[in-house]
Structure formats: C-alpha cells, structure tokens
Amino acid sequence: MNMMMGRVFRAELRDELRSIVREPTSLFFGVLMPVGIFVLFNLLYGHDAVQGLSAGTAMVATFGTYGVITVASLQPGIGVAQDRDLGWLRMKRVSAVPIWISLTAKATAALLYGVGVLVLMGAAAAAFGTLHASPWALLRVALVLLLGSVPFTLFSVAVGFRFRTGAASALLNAVLFPLAVLSGLWMPIRLLPSVVRDIAEFLPTYHLAQLGLAQLGQGTSLLHVLALVVTTVVAAGVAAASYRHARI
Amino acid sequence: MATTQAVLTAEGLRYRYGETVALAGVDLRVDPGECVALLGPNGAGKSTLVALAVGLLAPQQGTVRILGGDPLRATTRRRLGVAQQTLGFPNTLTVGELVSGAAVRGGLRATAAVPVLEELGLTDLARRRVAKLSGGQKQRVQLAMALVTEPALLVLDEPTVGLDTQARRHFWEILARRRAQGTAVLVTTHLIEESAAVADRVVVLDHGRVLADGSPQELVSRLPDRTVTVRTTLDQDGLERLPGVLRLGREHGLVTIQTRSPEDLLRVLLDRDPQVSELRVRDAGLEEAVVALTDGGEAVGPSPSAPSRARGTSGRTHEGSTA
Numbered sequence: 008m009n010m011m012m013g014r015v016f017r018a019e020l021r022d023e024l025r026s027i028v029r030e031p032t033s034l035f036f037g038v039l040m041p042v043g044i045f046v047l048f049n050l051l052y053g054h055d056a057v058q059g060l061s062a063g064t065a066m067v068a069t070f071g072t073y074g075v076i077t078v079a080s081l082q083p084g085i086g087v088a089q090d091r092d093l094g095w096l097r098m099k100r101v102s103a104v105p106i107w108i109s110l111t112a113k114a115t116a117a118l119l120y121g122v123g124v125l126v127l128m129g130a131a132a133a134a135f136g137t138l139h140a141s142p143w144a145l146l147r148v149a150l151v152l153l154l155g156s157v158p159f160t161l162f163s164v165a166v167g168f169r170f171r172t173g174a175a176s177a178l179l180n181a182v183l184f185p186l187a188v189l190s191g192l193w194m195p196i197r198l199l200p201s202v203v204r205d206i207a208e209f210l211p212t213y214h215l216a217q218l219g220l221a222q223l224g225q226g227t228s229l230l231h232v233l234a235l236v237v238t239t240v241v242a243a244g245v246a247a248a249s250y251r252h253a254r255i
Numbered sequence: 256m257a258t259t260q261a262v263l264t265a266e267g268l269r270y271r272y273g274e275t276v277a278l279a280g281v282d283l284r285v286d287p288g289e290c291v292a293l294l295g296p297n298g299a300g301k302s303t304l305v306a307l308a309v310g311l312l313a314p315q316q317g318t319v320r321i322l323g324g325d326p327l328r329a330t331t332r333r334r335l336g337v338a339q340q341t342l343g344f345p346n347t348l349t350v351g352e353l354v355s356g357a358a359v360r361g362g363l364r365a366t367a368a369v370p371v372l373e374e375l376g377l378t379d380l381a382r383r384r385v386a387k388l389s390g391g392q393k394q395r396v397q398l399a400m401a402l403v404t405e406p407a408l409l410v411l412d413e414p415t416v417g418l419d420t421q422a423r424r425h426f427w428e429i430l431a432r433r434r435a436q437g438t439a440v441l442v443t444t445h446l447i448e449e450s451a452a453v454a455d456r457v458v459v460l461d462h463g464r465v466l467a468d469g470s471p472q473e474l475v476s477r478l479p480d481r482t483v484t485v486r487t488t489l490d491q492d493g494l495e496r497l498p499g500v501l502r503l504g505r506e507h508g509l510v511t512i513q514t515r516s517p518e519d520l521l522r523v524l525l526d527r528d529p530q531v532s533e534l535r536v537r538d539a540g541l542e543e544a545v546v547a548l549t550d551g552g553e554a555v556g557p558s559p560s561a562p563s564r565a566r567g568t569s570g571r572t573h574e575g576s577t578a
C-alpha cells in the first residue's frame with residue numbers, strides 16, 4: 008500500500024468508526040446486547056466449573072465468539088448495503104478509491120469494535136471473579152476470535168452487495184441468531200440435545216467457539232482450523248461473485 | 256500552431272444493455288474552460304455517456320479519454336469532479352468530514368477542504384451533520400466535494416435541482432470562476448433554459464445518437480418556430496383549423512400556438528375572433544428547439560462554418576441544417 012492509499016485507508020477507517028460510534032442502534036446491537044447477555048449469564052453461572060474450566064472463563068470464548076461475529080456479520084454487510092443504496096459506493100469508485108480499501112476499512116472497523124466487546128467481557132468477568140486464565144491465553148482467544156471472524160465478514164459483505172439495507176439487515180440478523188443458539192454460544196453445547204450437537208458440527212460459529220475454548224485448554228484446534236479455512240474460502244468465493252453481480 | 260489538449264474526448268462510443276442500444280456511436284470533445292450541456296429525453300443515453308466518461312462503465316466500442324488518459328484508471332479519475340443528483344450522504348458524518356474526506360480520496364491533504372468550504376459558504380456548517388442540512392445545502396456540499404480536488408473536468412448531474420434562484424445564481428458564479436481557471440464542465444440537466452444561459456455548447460442526444468451540437472443561440476436560430484400566446488374564445492377545433500399550427504398548448508387560461516408563419520396565423524385568428532387579448536409573439540427558445548429535435552421533427556446542427564465537436568452516426572444528425 009503506497010502512502011496515498013495509506014492516507015485514504017485511514018480516512019475510510021475514520022469514517023467507518025465515526026459511523027459506528029455515532030449510530031446508537033449499532034451500539035445497542037453490537038455492544039450492549041452481547042455484553043449484557045454475557046454479564047447476565049456470568050452472574051448466574053460464572054462460578055460453575057466445566058471440565059476443569061470455570062464457566063465464566065469459558066464464556067469469554069463462547070460469548071466472545073457471539074460478540075465478535077455479531078459485529079463482523081452485521082457491520083460490514085449493512086454498511087455496504089447502505090453505501091450502495093446511497094450511491095456512496097459509486098461516488099467512491101468515481102473518486103478513485105479501490106473497492107478493497109473501502110471493504111478493508113469496514114472489516115477493520117468491525118474488528119476494532121470486536122476488540123472493544125472482548126475487552127468489556129473480559130473486564131466484566133474479572134470484576135465478577137469468574138475469570139481464571141493467563142493474559143497470554145486470553146490474548147490467544149482474542150486473536151483467534153478476531154481472525155476467525157474473517158469468513159463472517161466476507162459472508163456479510165456478500166449479502167451487502169446483493170440486498171438493500173433493510174433486507175440485508177433482516178437476513179444477517181436472521182442467520183446470526185440461530186447460528187448462535189445452535190453452536191452453543193449462549194449455553195454449553197454438551198447441555199443441548201444431541202441433534203443440535205450434530206448440527207453444530209457443520210456450523211462455522213461452533214468451530215470458532217471451540218477454537219477459542221482450545222486456547223483455554225479445552226479440546227484441540229486442528230479440525231476447527233480446517234473447518235474455518237474451508238468456510239473462509241467458500242465465503243470469499245461467494246463475496247467475489249456477489250461483488251461481480253452487484254449494481255454499484 | 257499549438258493545439259489545446261481536450262479535457263474529454265469520446266470517439267465512436269457504442270454501448271448496449273442487452274438488446275437495448277444506449278449509445279450508437281457518439282463522438283464528443285470538451286475543451287478546457289468549456290461548459291457543455293448534455294440534453295435529451297429520458298433514455299437518450301446521457302447517463303451512459305457520463306458513466307463511460309467517469310469510468311463507471313467500460314466502452315464496448317470506441318474510446319473515451321480524460322486529458323488523454325483512460326478513465327478506467329484511478330490516476331485518470333483523480334482529474335474528475337463528479338456531482339450526481341442521486342447521491343445520498345452517510346448521515347453520521349459532518350460537512351467538514353465529507354469535504355476533507357473527498358480531498359484525501361483525491362490525493363490531497365484534508366486541509367485542502369478549508370478554502371472550498373469557504374468558497375461555497377459552508378464554513379459555518381462544517382461541524383454540522385449532513386442529516387441536518389436542507390436540500391440546497393446538501394447540493395453545495397456535493398459541489399464542494401467535487402471541487403476540492405481542483406478537477407480538470409467537472410461532471411454535474413442536475414446540479415441545481417432543489418436550489419432557489421439566489422443559490423442557483425451563486426452556483427453558476429462559482430463555476431464561472433472555475434471555468435476561467437480552465438476547469439471544463441459537462442452538465443446533464445432537464446432545465447433546458449438554464450443550460451441555454453450558462454453553457455457554451457449544447458449537445459442533444461436521443462436514442463443514443465447526437466442529434467445536434469452547437470451553441471444555444473445556433474440551435475435556436477435554426478428553428479424557425481415562433482410561439483404565439485393569446486387569450487381567445489376559439490375552441491380547440493377552431494384553433495386547430497388556424498393555418499400553420501404546429502403545436503397547441505394551454506397555460507393559465509392562455510393558449511400557446513407554435514407556428515412558423517405567425518403573420519398568416521394572426522390574420523386569420525383576428526378575423527375569426529376579434530375579442531383576442533393578451534397577444535404576444537416570441538421566438539422559439541432552446542426548449543422548443545430540443546423538443547422539436549427529439550420529437551423527430553427537426554434536425555438542427557451547427558452552422559457549416561462551425562465544425563461539429565460532437566457527432567453521432569444517426570441519419571437524423573446535423574449533416575444538413577434545418578430540415
């Protein structure tokens with residue numbers, strides 16, 4: 008990226024972050040809801056132990072997954088749909104901003120937003136005395152969740168290129184909620200019926216949460232990494248096809 | 256003799272959307288400082304021509320160049336300033352952020368926005384969110400975003416819609432200053448009489464072809480129509496029987512009659528209705544000329560002494576003068 012593109016990227020990123028911070032509804036759904044649910048469950052079950060790990064610590068991985076994919080799935084896609092509806096994406100194209108700069112700025116803004124959600128969850132768990140993991144393990148969880156959100160961002164962008172704002176928002180929310188429930192993001196997967204556990208193994212959200220738990224010493228990583236790599240490749244293909252057919 | 260490099264050149268541009276022909280071979284040249292108005296009915300090909308000029312579409316046939324560069328390349332597009340009627344703004348950003356963002360996207364520092372905000376009277380609004388602006392203020396913001404990069408070519412789509420008379424005059428004054436510095440302007444508009452007042456040249460498009468190219472005065476002078484406005488007791492049938500009637504219309508209780516022989520018409524009209532009042536005869540305006548052209552009734556072109564700078568391949572083009 009040359010110096011000029013660097014400046015353009017920073018300007019785009021600044022605009023994206025301003026849009027997030029100045030939009031109360033995105034703050035509610037992106038921060039207050041996931042953190043609020045995390046706080047509630049942490050207060051209720053945070054001190055329980057799950058396979059040698061405190062539930063409050065495990066929730067940082069599972070609810071953290073929910074928090075990160077909420078912003079990664081909603082923000083970029085709805086943003087792209089809005090920009091298309093406004094003619095803003097077209098304006099950027101005319102003003103010589105490469106599309107990848109705009110999309111990278113949206114994804115980066117969502118990631119930074121996700122970092123904020125994880126920090127709030129970690130701070131809450133620490134305050135409740137339910138967080139029992141080394142800083143290094145928590146950092147690994149955060150990195151895994153942020154990196155693992157890439158396929159969700161790609162899918163979100165694909166939806167943004169295909170649908171108008173209202174439809175994109177409805178569709179992404181409609182997909183997100185069942186993914187969270189069926190992947191055991193809100194309650195331990197072992198407590199869910201076996202049919203749900205069978206379904207979960209085909210869901211990228213499940214694999215991301217399990218990968219987060221593996222950083223805390225629960226389970227292994229390889230299968231989940233493979234599943235997420237495959238999901239990323241498929242999501243990238245869908246996003247590319249969606250962009251090619253998009254009316255900008 | 257040194258020749259000025261054209262800001263925009265289009266040669267043999269053709270474009271189709273499936274079976275629909277949007278452009279059927281269009282040539283166009285816009286020189287530095289020149290203001291060219293693209294006129295024509297909906298579906299004439301104006302939007303496609305503009306989309307090709309600003310690099311949103313790639314020509315299927317023919318070429319388009321901005322200062323000799325391909326508008327599909329980002330470096331070429333940095334020489335453009337574009338204001339489109341349909342653009343909406345992200346409501347979360349302020350006026351200052353929008354204009355400074357446009358400066359950065361165009362390869363300049365954010366501070367380049369300051370003089371443009373001042374020029375357009377937006378300094379006091381710089382910290383206001385765009386959602387709280389009136390339609391006219393939003394138009395000014397868009398113009399500021401287009402002007403901030405000091406473009407060689409300004410492409411404006413219906414730029415004065417929503418502006419009051421004073422704001423409109425101010426808008427054209429700003430453009431006149433920029434044109435004096437060499438900025439070329441390509442404007443698409445439905446406000447035909449406004450374009451007659453400000454454009455150096457008018458290019459009339461229809462069905463993807465250039466029907467006419469010339470100064471507004473040239474186009475009007477080639478149309479021999481006159482408009483008679485009168486209050487009369489004659490009914491529709493009686494009016495249609497008058498000699499030389501081309502078109503009839505009614506405005507505020509008055510009848511407007513387009514004709515090429517107003518003297519003959521008036522002799523008969525006064526004979527049949529001695530009560531006529533509020534009688535007025537005026538030359539055709541650019542609007543009548545464009546309507547006549549795009550209705551297929553006329554072929555109006557540049558005078559033989561003024562070589563065309565826009566040319567289509569239609570049989571209805573300006574090879575001859577007035578039909």
